[in-house]
Amino acid sequence: MVNKKREMRNEKLECEMKECRPHPNEMTVSFLNLSFLFLISHFSLLIFFTSCTEQQEHTAPAIHERDSVSMMTSYGVNTLISDSGVMKYRIVTERWDVNTIKNPSRWEFMKGIFLEQFDNKFHVAGYIQADTAWYYDQKRLWHLRGRVRVRNVNGLIFTSEELFWDGIRHELYSNVFSRVVTPERTMEGTYFRSDERMTHYMVTNSKGSFMMEDLQGDSNQNQPTEPADTTQPVQPSRQPAVRHAASPKPTETP
Numbered sequence: 001m002v003n004k005k006r007e008m009r010n011e012k013l014e015c016e017m018k019e020c021r022p023h024p025n026e027m028t029v030s031f032l033n034l035s036f037l038f039l040i041s042h043f044s045l046l047i048f049f050t051s052c053t054e055q056q057e058h059t060a061p062a063i064h065e066r067d068s069v070s071m072m073t074s075y076g077v078n079t080l081i082s083d084s085g086v087m088k089y090r091i092v093t094e095r096w097d098v099n100t101i102k103n104p105s106r107w108e109f110m111k112g113i114f115l116e117q118f119d120n121k122f123h124v125a126g127y128i129q130a131d132t133a134w135y136y137d138q139k140r141l142w143h144l145r146g147r148v149r150v151r152n153v154n155g156l157i158f159t160s161e162e163l164f165w166d167g168i169r170h171e172l173y174s175n176v177f178s179r180v181v182t183p184e185r186t187m188e189g190t191y192f193r194s195d196e197r198m199t200h201y202m203v204t205n206s207k208g209s210f211m212m213e214d215l216q217g218d219s220n221q222n223q224p225t226e227p228a229d230t231t232q233p234v235q236p237s238r239q240p241a242v243r244h245a246a247s248p249k250p251t252e253t254p
Helices: 002-020 024-052 212-222
Strands: 072-083 086-099 106-109 113-118 124-130 132-136 141-152 157-166 171-174 178-181 186-189 191-195 201-204 207-209
Touching: 124 157, 157 191, 178 191, 178 201, 186 201
Parallel strands: none
Antiparallel strands: 072 086, 086 106, 086 113, 106 132, 113 124, 124 141, 132 141, 141 157, 157 171, 157 178, 171 191, 178 186, 186 207, 191 201
């Protein structure tokens, strides 16, 4: 009887121990929960210490959009411009910006420009083209840059990387290397100045090629038009003999 009681007591203890012992899956879940709680606590501490330190803001200077935004932007422009009620110019450009807020106010042609000029009979008197152009309307000044090419009605061709066109003084000028080609001559120089029609121009610090007639023109103009004196030997001339008639003898009177 005593042994039976002991066996029953042992069985009861084993059953209680089995009920209290956790399952392996339950142990894994509890371990994951502890790891998650540890990560949350570590992250919260990191945020706390970071918030306590002073933050330095890296800011850029303010951008004033009002200073850079154009009042008008046009694309694919092909238009005529009048001067004193007469059609004078044709503008062809991919993009045309008009900005009246910048000082001085300007027209911007950042995608290139092709400008034709007409005479009073609406005939093409010449053209100008460039990669970039600015027109300051208050100063009536054109600033052309990048592969500038000008042609007038007489066939003169001007090429350079920069050109200014002053509408008040009615002149064109450039301070960079320029090339002027006409049917008679070719000139190159680092300074160019001309009137609007490019009929009277000046190129300094220049080099070029000329026709021989151009070099001899000034010397021929200075020489007299009369033929030069020539020296020829003079042959002595003999006068022909002249036979005179004999005079009659005088008669005596008695």
